[in-house]
Amino acid sequence: MSQATGYFTHKDCWRHEMGAGHPECPQRLDAIEDRLLITGLDQAIERREATPAALADLELAHSRMHLAALRGLSDNLRDDVAAGGPAHAQIDPDTSINVHSWDAILMAAGAAIDATDAVMAGEMVNAFCAVRPPGHHAGREKAMGFCFVNNVAVAAKYALERHGLKRVAIVDFDVHHGNGTEDIVAGDERILMCSFYQHPFFPEGDHRQAPNLVNLPVPAYTKGMDIRELIDMMWLPRLDAHRPEMLFISAGFDAHREDDMGQLALNENDFAWITLRMKEVAQRHAKGRIVSCLEGGYSLSALARSVEAHLRVLADV
Numbered sequence: 350m351s352q353a354t355g356y357f358t359h360k361d362c363w364r365h366e367m368g369a370g371h372p373e374c375p376q377r378l379d380a381i382e383d384r385l386l387i388t389g390l391d392q393a394i395e396r397r398e399a400t401p402a403a404l405a406d407l408e409l410a411h412s413r414m415h416l417a418a419l420r421g422l423s424d425n426l427r428d429d430v431a432a433g434g435p436a437h438a439q440i441d442p443d444t445s446i447n448v449h450s451w452d453a454i455l456m457a458a459g460a461a462i463d464a465t466d467a468v469m470a471g472e473m474v475n476a477f478c479a480v481r482p483p484g485h486h487a488g489r490e491k492a493m494g495f496c497f498v499n500n501v502a503v504a505a506k507y508a509l510e511r512h513g514l515k516r517v518a519i520v521d522f523d524v525h526h527g528n529g530t531e532d533i534v535a536g537d538e539r540i541l542m543c544s545f546y547q548h549p550f551f552p553e554g555d556h557r558q559a560p561n562l563v564n565l566p567v568p569a570y571t572k573g574m575d576i577r578e579l580i581d582m583m584w585l586p587r588l589d590a591h592r593p594e595m596l597f598i599s600a601g602f603d604a605h606r607e608d609d610m611g612q613l614a615l616n617e618n619d620f621a622w623i624t625l626r627m628k629e630v631a632q633r634h635a636k637g638r639i640v641s642c643l644e645g646g647y648s649l650s651a652l653a654r655s656v657e658a659h660l661r662v663l664a665d666v
Contacts, residue, residue: 361449377481409506441492468640479643494552534561547611571613595639603644605646
């Protein structure tokens, strides 16, 4: 097996945008790319260009109706824009598409699938997908919270159904609760989902109770050391008991103390520590196999530094 860390992205992920001033913007990927070049970390990763996800693979996590509605909205918008209409179609107050969004959605999920294939084939030991739009708020039937298709849930289901794995785990450290992922995986005993998130916070509503979910809601201003203690106490025993054959990470960096989209108090050292713990779990049970996908992170400097810290642990540099 190659010891390389893969880095999957595609130019279409830059072309999706939701209007001037929106925090989930193409500049997020620019900040990451700049950081990789400035630090020389670009030399330590193996770049791959994503290919678009097949609809049949997206249907592992989403209903055909949901995907058809997204595609139809995209087609209608393209016609409207050609006729001089508005540049965006609104899904909720925070979430909209432009004429390039459908292509970006397919590439973001496609990156997660391509990374899964490459890691399973032993071409790389782990991989990070620098993609947008993010995915963890997208449920089986619903787009919301900047998310349309659930990249990590698609990849996890793909590993089970297409590669024949028996057990996988999803770890979500975004400041917001991964309600969409939970909607898709709750009750599927093959998938253990571990998450912490600020609560009460977006998204509102009850959180699922299911044996395969390890939810750790924490109050605003929780510090990194407290999160580390919770992970040691609550996540690690469950992950070791589950013995996942592959780990998937919803890597949201908006729990950083500099990110004003949330009020948690983590820093890049905390993200590195979490990554190291998950890498150790993967080495014990999953031959090191990890696929990580970008979720939140809206302070550009904090995002770039945090992704660097995450990648340094994955690439062992």
